[in-house]
Amino acid sequence: MTRRGMWPTLAAFLAVTAAVVIMPAERSGWDWGGVLSFLTAFAVTVAIYSLFTLGLNVQWGYAGVFNFGVVAFFMLGAYGAAAFTTGPATGGFDTYVGGLGPKLSPPLLQGEEWLPFLVGALAAMAMCGLLAYLLSFPALRLREDYLAIATIGIAELMRNVVVAERGLVNSERGLKGIPRPFYSLFSPDDYQYFYLLLAVLVLALVFLAAERALRSPWGRVLRALREDEIATAASGKDVTSFRRQAFVVGAMIMGLGGAVYAYERGAVSPDTFTHFAGTFIFWVMLVVGGSGNNRGAVLGAYIVWGLWIISLQLLGYPLPEALRVRIFYIRDLLLGALLVLVLLVRPQGLLPEERRVSVWVERLLRRAPPERAGARPAAGRAPDG
Amino acid sequence: MTAIARARAFALSGWQELRYRADALGGALLWALVLSFLVGAAVSSPDHFAVGLVVGSVYALAALGLTLVYGVLRFANFAHGDLMMLGAYLAYFVLTGAVVGTRRDVHLPRALDSLPGASERLGDLTFGYGLLLATLLAALALALLCIGLDRLVYRPLRRRRAGVVVLAVASLGLAIGLRSLMLMLWGPNPRLYVEGVFPARSFPFGVLLKTDQVFTFGLALGLAALVYLLLFRTRLGKAMRAMADNPDLARVSGIDTDRVTTATWALAGALMAVAGVLLALQAQLNPQLGFVVLLPVFAGAILGGIGNPVGALLGAMVVAMAQETSVGWEIFGRQLDPTYKPGVAFVILIAILLLRPRGLLGART
Numbered sequence: 001m002t003r004r005g006m007w008p009t010l011a012a013f014l015a016v017t018a019a020v021v022i023m024p025a026e027r028s029g030w031d032w033g034g035v036l037s038f039l040t041a042f043a044v045t046v047a048i049y050s051l052f053t054l055g056l057n058v059q060w061g062y063a064g065v066f067n068f069g070v071v072a073f074f075m076l077g078a079y080g081a082a083a084f085t086t087g088p089a090t091g092g093f094d095t096y097v098g099g100l101g102p103k104l105s106p107p108l109l110q111g112e113e114w115l116p117f118l119v120g121a122l123a124a125m126a127m128c129g130l131l132a133y134l135l136s137f138p139a140l141r142l143r144e145d146y147l148a149i150a151t152i153g154i155a156e157l158m159r160n161v162v163v164a165e166r167g168l169v170n171s172e173r174g175l176k177g178i179p180r181p182f183y184s185l186f187s188p189d190d191y192q193y194f195y196l197l198l199a200v201l202v203l204a205l206v207f208l209a210a211e212r213a214l215r216s217p218w219g220r221v222l223r224a225l226r227e228d229e230i231a232t233a234a235s236g237k238d239v240t241s242f243r244r245q246a247f248v249v250g251a252m253i254m255g256l257g258g259a260v261y262a263y264e265r266g267a268v269s270p271d272t273f274t275h276f277a278g279t280f281i282f283w284v285m286l287v288v289g290g291s292g293n294n295r296g297a298v299l300g301a302y303i304v305w306g307l308w309i310i311s312l313q314l315l316g317y318p319l320p321e322a323l324r325v326r327i328f329y330i331r332d333l334l335l336g337a338l339l340v341l342v343l344l345v346r347p348q349g350l351l352p353e354e355r356r357v358s359v360w361v362e363r364l365l366r367r368a369p370p371e372r373a374g375a376r377p378a379a380g381r382a383p384d385g
Numbered sequence: 386m387t388a389i390a391r392a393r394a395f396a397l398s399g400w401q402e403l404r405y406r407a408d409a410l411g412g413a414l415l416w417a418l419v420l421s422f423l424v425g426a427a428v429s430s431p432d433h434f435a436v437g438l439v440v441g442s443v444y445a446l447a448a449l450g451l452t453l454v455y456g457v458l459r460f461a462n463f464a465h466g467d468l469m470m471l472g473a474y475l476a477y478f479v480l481t482g483a484v485v486g487t488r489r490d491v492h493l494p495r496a497l498d499s500l501p502g503a504s505e506r507l508g509d510l511t512f513g514y515g516l517l518l519a520t521l522l523a524a525l526a527l528a529l530l531c532i533g534l535d536r537l538v539y540r541p542l543r544r545r546r547a548g549v550v551v552l553a554v555a556s557l558g559l560a561i562g563l564r565s566l567m568l569m570l571w572g573p574n575p576r577l578y579v580e581g582v583f584p585a586r587s588f589p590f591g592v593l594l595k596t597d598q599v600f601t602f603g604l605a606l607g608l609a610a611l612v613y614l615l616l617f618r619t620r621l622g623k624a625m626r627a628m629a630d631n632p633d634l635a636r637v638s639g640i641d642t643d644r645v646t647t648a649t650w651a652l653a654g655a656l657m658a659v660a661g662v663l664l665a666l667q668a669q670l671n672p673q674l675g676f677v678v679l680l681p682v683f684a685g686a687i688l689g690g691i692g693n694p695v696g697a698l699l700g701a702m703v704v705a706m707a708q709e710t711s712v713g714w715e716i717f718g719r720q721l722d723p724t725y726k727p728g729v730a731f732v733i734l735i736a737i738l739l740l741r742p743r744g745l746l747g748a749r750t
Binding site for chain 2: 284326332
């Protein structure tokens with residue numbers, strides 16, 4: 001990508017940033033304290049959603065695994081984490097399994113309240129990984145689109161189970177009162193800044209791990225099989241097994257995202273896990289940002305969630321009634337159109353995938369004088385293995 | 386020693402033979418399951434069976450369109466259900482001329498409803514000839530729309546040699562866009578072609594059906610038969626099947642593949658519109674319905690063998706039957722909750738993918 005080709009990226013970033021900062025400031029009468037708090041909430045959501053786009057990037061961007069049921073893993077992660085951190089059901093209207101929070105304090109760590117959250121997040125990851133592993137047997141060894149249909153199916157089935165099985169996770173009422181990590185250490189006003197720090201920390205860890213994986217031989221095999229399955233199989237790689245690994249790892253990242261989401265909201269209910277807000281939006285984020293590029297996945301989450309927030313902010317301005325009642329439908333229409341438009345006009349997304357991803361080649365290039373590095377085509381073109 | 390070695394070789398060859406035949410066994414098992422299920426359903430609850438036949442005929446039309454696109458153009462069209470609903474809404478629009486307004490609906494000055502006698506009930510049916518005319522117009526419009534979408538979106542992607550999965554992602558974007566468009570124009574509340582409550586008629590074996598349902602079944606099967614004739618008795622159908630078989634070979638044998646693509650979209654679009662109207666006639670017009678039917682329709686197409694039109698018919702029937710009769714099933718000593726209908730389609734899907742991914746009749750013929 002040349003410098004010229006990055007203009008749309010910069011323009012999109014600046015436009016969204018300007019709108020996200022200026023619109024709430026203007027509406028609140030330039031109260032910068034309120035704006036800061038608003039931007040913190042915005043950034044927390046972007047960080048959480050970036051976890052899902054990173055997970056989807058490992059699946060779709062690296063390996064071409066076609067997951068149209070991200071919401072299934074979102075839901076499982078959020079509910080799984082909630083079941084491990086909330087208190088037990090009080091009876092009456094509330095009935096659910098789990099509620100292990102108070103039990104998870106081992107003798108030597110009395111008073112430490114981080115343990116349930118860690119266990120909840122790990123359990124959420126394990127559950128999502130297991131679900132992906134099981135689903136990969138019928139659906140992953142065949143055509144790509146069969147997995148897409150199967151993941152849509154499991155998402156539907158899970159929502160049915162949550163609503164219909166009254167004793168499982170409290171049905172339509174959802175789980176409330178999920179405790180928030182280290183909540184007692186901060187004043188309620190300052191807590192969101194701490195949570196932003198926590199979410200960004202988790203995101204940074206996942207991001208670094210995903211980058212490292214992409215630049216490892218494992219990541220190169222995934223990209224190779226995405227580009228040419230037969231050639232990869234012919235060079236002795238078990239294609240189905242690699243694809244399954246990518247599916248499971250991506251699902252575990254999504255499970256972690258679900259857990260961080262549940263801790264932030266403090267409540268989960270089945271009606272938030274729709275196909276639109278739990279699957280489609282992550283696809284738009286990843287495709288707009290640039291599938292195959294982890295920085296693109298994060299940037300896509302920022303830009304698309306920024307557009308979402310702008311549409312919410314628009315409601316605060318005087319609008320014609322006919323427009324006001326339809327603004328969310330218009331936004332959804334534009335998001336669908338945006339996905340198609342990016343696929344048509346800029347299929348590589350805002351930040352295109354890097355063709356060269358070997359740490360070794362990069363180190364070589366860094367050590368070698370630039371003109372020599374440029375003169376060696378082998379080092380410049382060592383992409384897929 | 387030799388006897389042991391021989392026995393071992395025999396056992397090994399037997400195992401090889403078994404693995405070789407596993408696919409055939411899976412097929413036989415699947416057929417046995419399907420047939421015993423159908424007979425069992427017909428005997429134990431003829432009422433649900435009859436409703437299953439009606440719903441199945443609607444799913445069959447939908448699956449036929451889906452499998453045609455899949456066979457000829459090789460991608461899973463996730464916008465299929467939403468295009469169906471758009472067809473149903475277009476028929477509603479030309480019939481009543483109504484669009485949602487800020488307080489109440491806004492009506493066009495003239496619509497098919499205002500033709501003389503257009504809403505007079507035809508015999509025992511709930512609707513008049515207006516709806517039939519509207520369906521025809523909607524089928525035409527949706528055929529044109531599908532051709533337009535192909536020119537605008539899918540053809541440029543094909544020209545760029547984008548993978549079929551990229552086309553599928555684009556179809557997801559279109560699906561969401563179309564659904565939002567329907568919500569914008571007709572609002573989230575369900576609508577009806579004809580208001581009112583109509584009694585059902587009783588048939589032998591305690592079956593209760595509305596005349597509309599009988600009409601649906603007949604129209605769907607008649608259309609399916611027409612599509613069969615088109616595919617297997619005309620030059621165009623032959624060209625479509627050739628392209629489904631091998632697009633490059635079809636092109637070098639002098640088939641105008643662009644024309645065949647256009648014809649496929651036109652046919653699929655018309656089928657979608659009719660399927661959408663018939664689906665809405667069963668219950669109501671609802672923008673969310675398009676996504677709900679996607680899973681059973683896909684499951685039906687895969688069960689029959691994706692790309693196979695006869696298989697789509699059969700598979701869709703079986704899935705609909707399973708969904709309708711599932712209401713009476715007892716699992717773990719408890720009645721199955723009706724919300725599990727999509728789950729039934731999912732279980733069928735997983736079972737086919739495990740037992741015989743080619744489907745009952747074999748994929749793509």
